[in-house]
Amino acid sequence: MPSGIPFGGPAASAEEWNPTEESLVPVRGKHRVAKQRGSLARSSTVLGVGVIAAVGAGGIATAQEKPAVSISLPDQLSDSLASLAESLPDAESLPGVGALVSGSDSGAHSDADSGTGVVVAAVPAAASAAPAAAGQQQVGAGESLRARILHQAEQQRSVADEAVQEAARQQAVKDAAAEAKKQRDEADAKAEKVEQEKREAEARAKAKAKAEAEAKAEAERLAKLAASYSLPTSSYTLTSTYGQAGSMWSSGHHTGLDFAAPTGTPVKAVHGGTIKSAGYSGSYGYRIVLELSDGTEIWYCHLSQMNVSAGTDVSTGQTIGNVGATGNVTGPHLHLEVHTPGGDGIDPAAWLRDKGLSV
Known part of the structure; x- marks a missing residue:
């Protein structure tokens, strides 16, 4: 009986070959194949x-x-x-x-x-084992790939979290630095303001002290001037003295002291006091009457100009008018008279000498 052996090959469909006794007879002639x-x-x-x-x-x-x-x-x-x-x-x-x-x-x-x-016989067993092993390898490779992807994702998430934390830390450092700078600037500005106020206070104190010192000095000067006396004019020539007789005076004698000087020569207050009157007075021409604190009156006559008015307070040496030739005169000069608080006229030269002045 013939026996069949299943065998996988490249043929597309199964075929059956049934040789006969005649087909197995060796071919005689040139096609005969020798047995080897x-x-x-x-x-x-x-x-x-x-x-x-x-x-x-x-x-x-x-x-x-x-x-x-x-x-x-x-x-x-x-x-x-x-x-x-x-x-x-x-x-x-x-x-x-x-x-x-x-x-x-x-x-x-x-x-x-x-x-x-x-x-x-070994073919089916090996063939059945191969797909299982291949499937297991595929499953193992898939799990390995999945684990690797998850690991990479976890690493990327960790890197992203660290980046966020680092950015937060850097921002916190920047914010702290900005706040510290702001506080330093505010402290510097406050200190500068305090220092400026201190300098201004010191300047005000110095200015006040200076003003007070100047005021004190001026007061001392005025006090000294008030206690001192001055000649009524400068660059003068005495032309007539007190009591001098002559027909030029209505009383028959001279009642004052004449200081001849060019017109416009300044006339000064001999002592501090108050201007009692200032105006034109007949033969005296323009006249200024200076009243001292003790009631003594000093008369300035024949003036060309008056620089003060009644009620003005003046100090020693202050210019109150100018030499002139107004009234009953023969030339420009200052006619000076001194009257006591009771109204009596006295010698101006003697009075000035008594105050420490020589003419």
Whole structure:
């Protein structure tokens, strides 16, 4: 009976070959092929090794994807294949193949009827194990990729959080520096304001002290002037004295002291006092009457100009008018008279000498 061996190959559909006795008769003539026993054995060995290597290297995937092809062999060919299988070495002794076969005893078994089970039987077990291993590898690779992506995401989130925290720290440092600068500026401005107020207060105090000192000095000067006496004019010539007789005076004698000087020569107050009167007075011309604190009156007559008016307070040496020739005169001069508080006229020269002045 012929035996069939399922084998996966490149054919697109299964075919059945049924040789007859006539088709197996050797062809006589030039197409006859001589029997080569030794070559057949060697070729069979190489064929077996190639089949096993193809199965181990990747034939499993091809066997799973392609449909099986049924092959029917005559008894003579089956016997020949059985003899070939017996002459082949064990697959476990082949280099690079023994490890593939010896590792799975459950999937390898022998078919005594066909004589080819050593090679073919190992194919389904390996083919069924390969997808499972591939699936496990894919699952493991997916989990590894997922874990790696999550790890990278966690690292990126950590980096982002650190960046945010660092930015917050830097901003806090900037805010603190700005606040410190603001406080320093305010403190400097306050200190400058205090210093400015201090300088202004010192300046006001100095100005006040200076003003007080000047006022005191002026008061002392005025007090000294008030206690002092001055000649009524300067650059003069005495032309007439008190009591001098002559027909030029209505009383028959001179009642004062004449200081001849050019018109316009300044006339000064001999002492501090108050102007009692200032105006034109007949033969005296323009006359100023200065009343001292003790009631003594000093008369300034024949003036060309008067610089004060009644009620004016004057000090010693102050200019009150100018020499002139108004009234009953023969030339420009100052006629000076001194009258006591009772109204009596006295010698002006003697009165001035009594005040420490010489004429």
